Amino acid sequence: MKQYLEGLQQILDTGVDRMGRNGKTRAIFGMQMRYNMEDGFPAVTTKKLAFRSVKAELLGFLRGYDHAEQFEKLGTQIWNANADAWGRDGYLGRIYGVQWRKWKTEEGTIDQLAKVIEQLQTNPHSRKHIVTAWNPAELEEMALTPCHMCFQF
Numbered sequence: 266m267k268q269y270l271e272g273l274q275q276i277l278d279t280g281v282d283r284m285g286r287n288g289k290t291r292a293i294f295g296m297q298m299r300y301n302m303e304d305g306f307p308a309v310t311t312k313k314l315a316f317r318s319v320k321a322e323l324l325g326f327l328r329g330y331d332h333a334e335q336f337e338k339l340g341t342q343i344w345n346a347n348a349d350a351w352g353r354d355g356y357l358g359r360i361y362g363v364q365w366r367k368w369k370t371e372e373g374t375i376d377q378l379a380k381v382i383e384q385l386q387t388n389p390h391s392r393k394h395i396v397t398a399w400n401p402a403e404l405e406e407m408a409l410t411p412c413h414m415c416f417q418f
Contacts, residue, residue: 329366
């Protein structure tokens, strides 16, 4: 929690204001946070956290879901507004989980998540344990481009 609060203070002190799809925001380019999961789950404790919704969204990503209705069945409506705005009857396109589980190649698809799990088991000290949702070739095929674009082990 301390790291999160320090990050917020850094944004307030040195961030740059800009207009985005959600109105005026203040940001720092390329800010990163690292968490040791052995210390526990890094949940925000300074405000109410809709943990069930967070859990449902993550489960949908892990399953490679691409439709708002799939997320709703898990217990979250977090994707409904994006689906409605995109106007494709609830279809979200090639968002996070689709990229994680079905990254398109000329030969077919790559399951990045399965691959990184296998790599962690066979070569745990590699620097190549990265999963990304940022696919420049498919950004126009997403109801919402990724905010958190990658994670690394």
